[in-house]
Amino acid sequence: MSQIGSVDAMWTWKLSTLPEETGTVVIRIYSNGTPTQTSIEGIAPRETPQFLLENADRNVHLLLPANSGYVVQSDFLERRMVDCPDVTKVQSFVSPGQQIKGCTAETYQSMSFSDLLSRSYGAIAASTSATINDELVKRLSFNWLSPNPIPRKRLALVGAGSLPKVHGYALAAASLNIALVVFDEASHWMSSDAYAHLREEFVPFDTTVDANMASRITVALKEYQREKQLDGIISVEEHLHTIIAHAATQLGFSTSPPESVGLAQNKFKTRQLDTNIFCRLVRSPADLEKVLAEEGSKLPYPLIVKPSKGWSSEGVWKVANEKELREKVPLLWRESFTSWHGHDVVIETYVEGPEVDANMILVNGEIVFFEVNDDFPCAGDSEDNESDTRVANFVETSNMLPSALPPFEQESLRKRLHELALAAGFRNAVLHIEAKLRNSSCRYVKDPSTDGLVELQLQTPATTTTHPKDVFLLEINPRAPGWQEVEATARTYGVSYWSISLLNALADKDRILSLSKPFVGGAQYDMQLLYVPAQKGGVYNFGDICTTVLRSDPQESGQTQQLGAHVVRCANLMEDGEEVLDPRTGQVFGNFIAFFLIVSRISRMEAMLIGREIEKRVREHTNGF
Known part of the structure; x- marks a missing residue:
C-alpha cells in the first residue's frame, strides 16, 4: 500500500x-x-x-x-x-x-x-x-x-552518407556507449568540426567503388588499429554493403556472410530462392531479343522490368505488351543507370496482391522482432495509368503501421519470410523485406464513404493465405529500412533499428534481445508514413513546405484538433534551387518533396484522411510540383 x-x-x-x-x-x-x-x-x-x-x-x-x-x-x-x-x-x-x-x-x-x-x-x-x-x-x-558491465566500443563507419541517414545512428551510438570513427572522402561533410559531436574521429579515405575497395578498407582499418582498437564496421550506403561484409570478414568482425549480402543485393539471385514465376535476366539487347524469340507469345504480361541491383524503385516499370517491353528495357542500359545499378536487368511476372514491408530482427537464426506494414499501391500498380494523375512508377507514396491484414496472413508472412531469410544464409541480422500476398483475403479498394480514399479491405467471400507460394518475395534488403521508416517503427513500437544495427555489428546479442521488445500490446497508435514525391521535373523553389503546410492549417469544420497535432515528425527532402529529374525517366532517387508521420489513436482511417489533406496542401503550395 x-x-x-x-x-x-x-x-x-x-x-x-x-x-x-x-x-x-x-x-x-x-x-x-x-x-x-x-x-x-x-x-x-x-x-x-x-x-x-x-x-x-x-x-x-x-x-x-x-x-x-x-x-x-x-x-x-x-x-x-x-x-x-x-x-x-x-x-x-x-x-x-x-x-x-x-x-x-x-x-x-x-x-x-x-x-x-x-x-x-x-x-x-x-x-x-x-x-x-x-x-x-x-x-x-x-x-x-x-547484469554485465557495458564497456565502451568503437565502430568504423565507412561511407557516412547524408545527415538524415547517419544522424539517428550517431545519437544511438552515443547512448549505447559506442564511439563512431568515420572513414570517408576528405571533403565529406562529416569532416567538418560542426559535426564533430556525431563522431569520435574522422579519417580521410578513398571511397571509390572498385574491385580493390574491400582490401583498401581492410588495410586502412588495420592501420588505424595500430593506435586504437576497432570492434566492428558498418556503412549506411546501400551500394557498399557487400563490400563491407567482405572487409568485416577479413578483419574478423561480426557480419552476415558476404555471399548472403551479395545474394540479397541481387534481385535475380534472390528470385532463385523461390522460383515460382516467370523470371529472366538480360544483360544486352541480344539477350532481350533471345528472350522474345524463345518465349514470344507465351510471355505472361503484365511484366515487371527492373535493375537486378537497383534500389529506391529506380527504373522499375510494369509493361503490358512487347512494345512496352522493347521500350523500357533499353532505358535501363543508359549510362546514368548502369553507373549505379550495372547492366543486369530482371524481367519477371507482375504479381497481384497487397504489398507489405516486413522488417525482421534475427538473433541466432530466430526472429526476436517482426513487423508487417502495409505498402499502399503506387501509380505503377494502377490498371488504368491513363486516368491516374501520378507518374506511373513504383515510388512509395504511403505506408501504414500496423498492417490491416488479418493475423493468420501476417503469420504466413512471418513463417515464409523467415524460411527464405534462413535459406539466404542470414542468422544475425536486421532485414528489410518487401513481399506481396497472392490470394489474400484483402484487397485495396476505393471507399465511397471517404470520397474514394483507397484502403485495404476484407473481400467477400474471404479467402485464405496459407500456402508458401502465396507469399511472394520481392526483395530482401540486408539492412534496416529507410530512415523515415526507422523513425516510424521507433515511435510506433518502441524498437529502434538504428540501435539494433549498431549492436548487431558488435555481436552484442544480449542488448539486441533487450531492445527488440516492443511496447506491451504492440503499436501505440495507427501511423501513416506519408511520402510526397515530385510529379514532374524542374527546379524546386517552394521553401520549407512542411512549415508552410502546417502553419496554413485552418480549423476544419467539425474538427477539434488541427491537422498538425497529428504530425509527430516531418521533414523537407528538397531544398530551394535543387534540380529534380522528370520521374518519367525512371530516375527517381531523391524524388521526394517531403515526408510526414501522421498518427491517430482513434482509427487508421483518421490518420489516412489527415494524410490526404496534408498531401493536397503540399500540392497546392508547390503548384503541383
Whole structure:
C-alpha cells in the first residue's frame, strides 16, 4: 500500500509499485508551495532538482530502479516514452553504461526526499497522472538493465552518407556507449568540426567503388588499429554493403556472410530462392531479343522490368505488351543507370496482391522482432495509368503501421519470410523485406464513404493465405529500412533499428534481445508514413513546405484538433534551387518533396484522411510540383 509522507514544508510524495518486469518504482511528487532555486539547492545532483523546478506546475513522477545493473542504453526512457499521451517532459539522469543500484519499495519508503532524488534514474512531467502508471507498464516492461558491465566500443563507419541517414545512428551510438570513427572522402561533410559531436574521429579515405575497395578498407582499418582498437564496421550506403561484409570478414568482425549480402543485393539471385514465376535476366539487347524469340507469345504480361541491383524503385516499370517491353528495357542500359545499378536487368511476372514491408530482427537464426506494414499501391500498380494523375512508377507514396491484414496472413508472412531469410544464409541480422500476398483475403479498394480514399479491405467471400507460394518475395534488403521508416517503427513500437544495427555489428546479442521488445500490446497508435514525391521535373523553389503546410492549417469544420497535432515528425527532402529529374525517366532517387508521420489513436482511417489533406496542401503550395 503506497503512503503519503511529509518530507519537509515544501515537498510530499507518494510511492507506487509497478510489475517486476518494469524494474521500476514510481514516486509521485507534490509541491506544497512554489519551489525556488534556493529551496531545492544541494539536495541532489543538479539535473533532478532542476527538473522539479522547471515542471513545478505539472504532475512530476520520479522513476527509481527496483533492480541493480548496468544501463543498456542511456536514453532508453526518452525513446520508450515517445509520444506518450499527456506526458509533457521526459528526462533521463543516467549516462551510457552506468551502473545503478536498486532498492525495494519498502527501502525507498523510508528514505529522505534528497535520497530519493539522488537515486532516480529519470523523471516524467505530465498534464495528468491518471494513466501514467499504465503507460509505464506498457513501455518499460523490458530488460533495460544488464547484469554485465557495458564497456565502451568503437565502430568504423565507412561511407557516412547524408545527415538524415547517419544522424539517428550517431545519437544511438552515443547512448549505447559506442564511439563512431568515420572513414570517408576528405571533403565529406562529416569532416567538418560542426559535426564533430556525431563522431569520435574522422579519417580521410578513398571511397571509390572498385574491385580493390574491400582490401583498401581492410588495410586502412588495420592501420588505424595500430593506435586504437576497432570492434566492428558498418556503412549506411546501400551500394557498399557487400563490400563491407567482405572487409568485416577479413578483419574478423561480426557480419552476415558476404555471399548472403551479395545474394540479397541481387534481385535475380534472390528470385532463385523461390522460383515460382516467370523470371529472366538480360544483360544486352541480344539477350532481350533471345528472350522474345524463345518465349514470344507465351510471355505472361503484365511484366515487371527492373535493375537486378537497383534500389529506391529506380527504373522499375510494369509493361503490358512487347512494345512496352522493347521500350523500357533499353532505358535501363543508359549510362546514368548502369553507373549505379550495372547492366543486369530482371524481367519477371507482375504479381497481384497487397504489398507489405516486413522488417525482421534475427538473433541466432530466430526472429526476436517482426513487423508487417502495409505498402499502399503506387501509380505503377494502377490498371488504368491513363486516368491516374501520378507518374506511373513504383515510388512509395504511403505506408501504414500496423498492417490491416488479418493475423493468420501476417503469420504466413512471418513463417515464409523467415524460411527464405534462413535459406539466404542470414542468422544475425536486421532485414528489410518487401513481399506481396497472392490470394489474400484483402484487397485495396476505393471507399465511397471517404470520397474514394483507397484502403485495404476484407473481400467477400474471404479467402485464405496459407500456402508458401502465396507469399511472394520481392526483395530482401540486408539492412534496416529507410530512415523515415526507422523513425516510424521507433515511435510506433518502441524498437529502434538504428540501435539494433549498431549492436548487431558488435555481436552484442544480449542488448539486441533487450531492445527488440516492443511496447506491451504492440503499436501505440495507427501511423501513416506519408511520402510526397515530385510529379514532374524542374527546379524546386517552394521553401520549407512542411512549415508552410502546417502553419496554413485552418480549423476544419467539425474538427477539434488541427491537422498538425497529428504530425509527430516531418521533414523537407528538397531544398530551394535543387534540380529534380522528370520521374518519367525512371530516375527517381531523391524524388521526394517531403515526408510526414501522421498518427491517430482513434482509427487508421483518421490518420489516412489527415494524410490526404496534408498531401493536397503540399500540392497546392508547390503548384503541383
